[in-house]
Structure formats: structure tokens, C-alpha cells
Amino acid sequence: MTTPTPTPALRLIGLSKAFGDKRAVDHVDLEVPGGSFFGLVGPNGAGKTTSLSMAVGLLRPDSGRAEIFGVDVWADPVRAKELIGVLPDSLGMPERLTGREVLTYLGLLRGMEPEAVAKRSQELLEVLELDRADSTLVLEYSTGMRKKIGLATALLHAPKLLILDEPLEAVDPVSAATIKVILQRFVAAGGSVVFSSHVMPVVEQLCDHVAVVTGGRVVASGPLDEVRGGSTLENRFVDLVGGQPVSAGELSWLAS
Numbered sequence: 001m002t003t004p005t006p007t008p009a010l011r012l013i014g015l016s017k018a019f020g021d022k023r024a025v026d027h028v029d030l031e032v033p034g035g036s037f038f039g040l041v042g043p044n045g046a047g048k049t050t051s052l053s054m055a056v057g058l059l060r061p062d063s064g065r066a067e068i069f070g071v072d073v074w075a076d077p078v079r080a081k082e083l084i085g086v087l088p089d090s091l092g093m094p095e096r097l098t099g100r101e102v103l104t105y106l107g108l109l110r111g112m113e114p115e116a117v118a119k120r121s122q123e124l125l126e127v128l129e130l131d132r133a134d135s136t137l138v139l140e141y142s143t144g145m146r147k148k149i150g151l152a153t154a155l156l157h158a159p160k161l162l163i164l165d166e167p168l169e170a171v172d173p174v175s176a177a178t179i180k181v182i183l184q185r186f187v188a189a190g191g192s193v194v195f196s197s198h199v200m201p202v203v204e205q206l207c208d209h210v211a212v213v214t215g216g217r218v219v220a221s222g223p224l225d226e227v228r229g230g231s232t233l234e235n236r237f238v239d240l241v242g243g244q245p246v247s248a249g250e251l252s253w254l255a256s
């Protein structure tokens with residue numbers, strides 16, 4: 001008897017999206033195993049945000065499908081969205097509320113018990129050190145604080161899969177360390193994380209799986225050690241993506 005293959009936490013099947021003539025995402029197939037810490041890397045404009053937006057039901061694909069634990073994101077969005085916590089790239093957030101009010105509002109909107117919302121909100125605000133800014137409106141938050149409240153909203157309902165677009169960008173080192181611990185604990189407790197990042201050492205530190213995306217296509221994907229193939233992820237990334245070295249004559253006007 002063969003053991004059934006476990007359902008992937010996230011599966012993208014032939015996902016494509018064009019903006020006018022620009023093929024932002026071009027037949028992307030990707031499998032994120034359940035329980036994995038999965039890094040999505042790629043140069044600026046590679047299609048990471050567009051892929052993740054389609055994966056979580058924020059952007060409708062031109063073709064292809066996305067499944068969260070086997071649930072089709074576009075056929076059964078309510079069920080799929082119960083399973084995920086999302087930190088999008090552009091944080092559309094109620095601006096005229098405090099962090100606590102945002103969490104309360106979203107928690108109640110998701111049908112959580114008021115006591116649980118209050119307790120979890122307090123813990124999240126404390127851990128992410130946002131409790132000190134309890135009377136500050138999101139409107140007045142710094143970029144890093146916005147990331148942190150975005151992450152808190154993604155965690156609040158204890159999802160099975162976190163999908164995070166550059167969660168550590170613009171976050172101070174102390175908060176970044178806290179966020180890394182939260183995410184590592186989440187995975188150790190059986191959760192799955194997919195996150196995009198430009199910081200290769202962070203991906204190497206946290207992830208067990210990685211995918212490299214460029215020009216809207218996945219050019220490498222799998223366990224971290226397999227993808228980096230005995231080199232560093234940064235070297236492998238440059239090999240796969242190709243760099244444009246700055247020649248000696250370029251920008252010579254900068255040296256005055």
C-alpha cells in the first residue's frame with residue numbers, strides 16, 4: 001500500500017498574469033510543502049508580489065489556479081482565507097484606528113470571540129512592542145510599525161499558513177529578531193510560512209525551502225541545500241538571475 005502524498009500548504013498551478021503587454025507572472029508552478037519555511041526570492045519586478053497576491057485571492061489570475069491545503073482560492077475563497085494569514089506588500093489598513101482598534105475590528109469581523117480578540121491583541125501588541133504607541137493612529141505609524149501591525153493582523157486568527165510579502169523590510173533589528181522568533185515558533189508548532197525577501201542571509205537563516213523567480217518564471221525551487229547546490233544562496237541567485245556589472249566608465253561623474 002502506498003502512503004498518500006501530503007497536501008501541500010500552497011500550490012500554484014500554471015499561474016499567469018499580464019498587465020497590458022507585460023507578463024508579470026508567466027505560468028508559475030510552485031509547491032510549498034506543509035510545515036515548511038519557504039523563501040521566495042527574485043530581483044525587483046520578478047513577479048513575487050503579483051504571484052503572492054494571486055495566491056491569497058487579492059488579485060485574479062488570467063489563467064491557472066492557486067490552492068491552499070487543497071482548497072481552490074478562487075472557487076472557495078471563504079474556506080481558503082480562513083486557513084491563511086496575509087501580510088500584503090501594500091498595507092491597506094484602516095488608517096484612523098489605533099493598532100489595537102485595527103486588531104479588534106478585524107478579529108470581530110472574522111467571527112472571533114471578543115475575549116480571545118482582546119487577549120491575543122494585547123499579547124501581539126506587547127510582543128511586537130506596539131503597546132507603547134497605544135493611542136497612535138495607524139495613519140501616524142512609521143513604515144516598520146505598519147509592517148508589525150500588518151503581521152499582527154495576519155497572526156490574530158492563528159492561521160495554518162502565513163503568506164508574507166517582505167515581512168522584515170523597514171523593521172528595526174530588535175523587532176526583526178522578534179519577528180523571526182515568532183515565525184520560527186509558528187513553524188515549529190506545525191504552521192507553514194511563505195515569505196518574499198531580498199535578504200539572502202535571512203532566507204538562509206530561516207528557510208528550509210526556497211524558490212528563485214525571475215521574469216515572471218520560477219527558475220529554481222526546492223529544499224534550500226538543493227537550490228544553493230554547495231554555494232551560497234547569493235552566488236546561486238546571481239548565477240540564476242544574471243547581474244549587470246557596472247563598468248568602470250559608468251557613473252564616473254559621481255567622483256568629483
Ligand SMILES: Nc1ncnc2c1ncn2[C@@H]1O[C@H](COP(=O)(O)OP(=O)(O)OP(=O)(O)O)[C@@H](O)[C@H]1O
Binds near residue numbers: 023044047
Ligand atoms: N498593477 C500593476 N500594473 C502594471 N504593472 C504592474 C502592476 N503590478 C505589477 N506590475 C508589473 O509586474 C511586474 C512584476 O511586479 P511585482 O511587483 O510582482 O514584482 P516583485 O518581484 O514583487 O518586485 P519587488 O521585489 O521590486 O517588490 C513588474 O514589471 C511590475 O512593474
